[in-house]
Amino acid sequence: MENSRREFIKKAALGTAGLTIGGLAPGLSAKSYAKIIGANERLNVAIAGLGRRLGAYYEPIGLKTSNVELVYLCDVMKKQRESGAQRFSKHITYQPKLENDIRKVIADKNVDVLINATPDHWHAPGTWLAVQAGKHVYVEKPCSHNPREGEILMECQKKYGKVIQMGNQQRSALESIDIINQIHNGVIGTPFKAVAFYANNRGEVPVQKKTAVPDGLDWELFQGPAPRREYTHDTWDYNWHWYGWDYGTAEAGNNATHELDVARWALQVDYPEHVAVEAAKRHFPEDGWLVYDTMDATYRFPGNKIIKWDGKSRNGHKTYGTDRGTIIYGTNGSVYVDRDGYTLFNRDGKAIKTSKSGSSEAGTALGGGGDMTTRHMVNFFEAIRGKEKQASTIEDGAKSTLLCHLANIAYRTNKSLDIDPQNGHIRDKEAMKFWSREYAKGWAPVI
Numbered sequence: 001m002e003n004s005r006r007e008f009i010k011k012a013a014l015g016t017a018g019l020t021i022g023g024l025a026p027g028l029s030a031k032s033y034a035k036i037i038g039a040n041e042r043l044n045v046a047i048a049g050l051g052r053r054l055g056a057y058y059e060p061i062g063l064k065t066s067n068v069e070l071v072y073l074c075d076v077m078k079k080q081r082e083s084g085a086q087r088f089s090k091h092i093t094y095q096p097k098l099e100n101d102i103r104k105v106i107a108d109k110n111v112d113v114l115i116n117a118t119p120d121h122w123h124a125p126g127t128w129l130a131v132q133a134g135k136h137v138y139v140e141k142p143c144s145h146n147p148r149e150g151e152i153l154m155e156c157q158k159k160y161g162k163v164i165q166m167g168n169q170q171r172s173a174l175e176s177i178d179i180i181n182q183i184h185n186g187v188i189g190t191p192f193k194a195v196a197f198y199a200n201n202r203g204e205v206p207v208q209k210k211t212a213v214p215d216g217l218d219w220e221l222f223q224g225p226a227p228r229r230e231y232t233h234d235t236w237d238y239n240w241h242w243y244g245w246d247y248g249t250a251e252a253g254n255n256a257t258h259e260l261d262v263a264r265w266a267l268q269v270d271y272p273e274h275v276a277v278e279a280a281k282r283h284f285p286e287d288g289w290l291v292y293d294t295m296d297a298t299y300r301f302p303g304n305k306i307i308k309w310d311g312k313s314r315n316g317h318k319t320y321g322t323d324r325g326t327i328i329y330g331t332n333g334s335v336y337v338d339r340d341g342y343t344l345f346n347r348d349g350k351a352i353k354t355s356k357s358g359s360s361e362a363g364t365a366l367g368g369g370g371d372m373t374t375r376h377m378v379n380f381f382e383a384i385r386g387k388e389k390q391a392s393t394i395e396d397g398a399k400s401t402l403l404c405h406l407a408n409i410a411y412r413t414n415k416s417l418d419i420d421p422q423n424g425h426i427r428d429k430e431a432m433k434f435w436s437r438e439y440a441k442g443w444a445p446v447i
């Protein structure tokens with residue numbers, strides 16, 4: 001049926017083209033004509049979550065070569081919808097529909113693709129609901145709020161056959177692809193250790209106070225899958241990251257996802273066998289930040305491979321010379337890689353090759369976006385069309401996100417964790433209580 005539909009559209013387009021002599025068919029505007037030509041591969045896209053990440057989508061959606069149409073802008077906050085429409089109007093020549101409820105967007109059969117940029121607790125539920133409704137999904141990191149949700153996304157992909165891609169955009173960075181391939185081909189011998197790091201100087205956050213729900217915010221829908229509670233001041237606007245575990249995944253899920261993904265990619269490892277963590281809130285003791293802001297985590301993998309995570313949310317000291325990146329050590333040398341490119345060192349520590357991208361991708365700035373995100377999203381669109389191999393599957397995304405969850409669970413239980421390297425499950429029963437979460441009534445996953 002789908003092939004027949006595509007053939008019909010193609011023939012219709014060709015027929016229309018045949019009616020034109022030296023120009024467009026009578027009464028047919030250039031915009032309308034463009035809609036017909038290529039319509040068989042056009043993807044109708046919806047974005048859910050119009051906050052700080054929105055700017056990352058202007059270019060990949062606005063590019064004519066992407067052949068996509070933005071049909072919905074969705075957010076639970078009225079002013080975000082209005083602002084999103086105004087900002088996008090500079091990059092597209094038409095007006096998408098504005099919608100409050102992601103479920104209505106998912107129910108629209110005209111939507112082919114959901115870009116899921118909601119808060120963390122909505123990432124997996126929004127994704128599996130969309131996939132079950134026949135959509136492909138680009139979900140921002142972390143792809144899940146807890147380990148079980150990552151497993152569900154992998155199960156969904158296999159069951160429904162849709163393309164799911166996490167926003168681990170460094171997988172599409174040309175310099176990163178180049179050096180990782182070199183590492184896999186032995187340029188530094190056998191890689192055995194990666195140090196992934198992040199340093200930021202986030203300041204104080206307000207202490208939560210119960211207050212009226214802000215005008216225009218659908219607080220019920222913001223909570224969505226999470227258990228219900230009263231609204232507290234400033235929760236909806238980014239600080240949900242630090243106000244406990246109802247909505248966020250702390251800095252591990254917020255940023256370690258990226259660098260740990262590069263480390264795991266370089267070392268070609270899947271699940272660890274042991275995780276040890278030292279983490280605490282070290283700064284501004286009286287403010288509203290409720291989770292750790294400093295973390296050192298060590299993951300030990302089969303084959304005596306190690307990944308270390310050094311995360312400093314509120315101390316901007318650049319221990320390794322930059323604010324984020326990954327160092328990979330091998331038996332014959334080492335590599336430093338970040339969003340700007342890489343430097344290759346021999347075993348004596350001498351730099352023997354440097355490759356810089358000139359990328360505009362943001363580092364620690366809120367929101368971000370840039371060349372890598374554009375390439376990553378275009379790769380996603382082309383993977384849907386069957387024209388490119390995914391730069392990173394949801395299996396890759398889920399396995400890297402699991403490392404973040406394991407570090408969080410070690411922190412929350414104050415335990416080092418023994419892990420089954422076959423599936424990533426924790427061997428400690430108490431710690432396994434954090435494998436999933438409590439869902440609001442009617443929101444538990446049904447796959």
